[in-house]
Amino acid sequence: MPAKLINLEIDGRIFQAEEGMTILEVARREGIHIPTLCHHDALEPVGSCRLCLVEITHRDWKGWRGLVTSCLYPVEEGLQVTTFNEDIRHARRTVLDLLLARCPNSTVIQKLAAEYGVLATSYAKNETDTNCILCGLCVRVCAVKGCNAISTAGRGVERVISIPFDEPPPDCIGCASCAHICPTGVIEFEDADGVRRIWGRSFPMVRCPSCGQPVMPEAQLEFEAAKSGLDPDYLRTCPACSQKKTVDTIRTTFELKAVEVAG
């Protein structure tokens, strides 16, 4: 059954959307910019960065209007959305001011804050040296991969991204997806001498049988092969060597064919 279509207004223009879509999804589809830090299309939205705030109202709401996180708010019939005005700018400024107080050294936050005119934070600077904005992308991507090796711990100002009992996480497969997705580049990993070091663990890498380049951690290979049902050998060869092998196969096939034709 096709999804029910809904009409809504964004910045004075009427758009059609399917029931269940969020305001952010519709806006992005239509090329309307809404800043985000904690959003990723592949992951469940959580609304933790509060940057995607937009103003909503409805003609039946008797003039009531309010700010909502567009990544979480589902579209509804007759909704009127404003993606930028003075109130929104003020709210985003406060958010960025607070983020800058938390991570004064993060270039990503500095740049975004400067776009909203926040050149220095008006709050007391965080003294612990962290660039983590607690967006939770790393935790969510780890869950989507099926590992759940990391999570958030503590509440309020003590909230941190953490590994269980602060010991090297047994469920980690060393895929480094958390490091790749982190918007402020906090999560560190190191690939050296065929070993990947991340979250306090060392993962020996599988080496490509043809060229010897490290391809992925052995733990990840086992995990991915079991999850996808693919032949583990598919995951051992690096892309460049796989391509070379394909080309060689095609070439030898043609050469044999040429010999046959000539012969």
Add this chain to the structure above:
Amino acid sequence: MEKVLTITPSRCTACRTCELACSFKHSRNGTPGIARIRAFMFGEGRNQVVTCFQCDEAACVKVCPVSALSRNEQTGAIEVNELRCIGCGLCAVACPFGHMNQDRVNHLAIKCDLCGGEPACAAFCPTRALEFK
């Protein structure tokens, strides 16, 4: 029946125009490193271009943890949803033919998407070694 990108090695001169056309089409910069098609020279005038086979049962689709790869039913090509891609690079490793790659700058998967039904490589191939028919 949907059109197919055909490759005729006997007409290929490995001039690499396809690589450039591909790169310009997908990123507006002429970096053959991110081209979805690759030309190989074996010497003695024998050349070969290779690109994604758009497999029916594709390993890349199977391993993607976030379902960022899906088939476009109109063109028959498997396409990357760049907004969903988390850049883990698993698809590139899983492809048994090595026809997938990873953009080193943006950490996104890159593969042939048949340019949405009008492949630039075929349009620019001077010797018609690549045809879309």
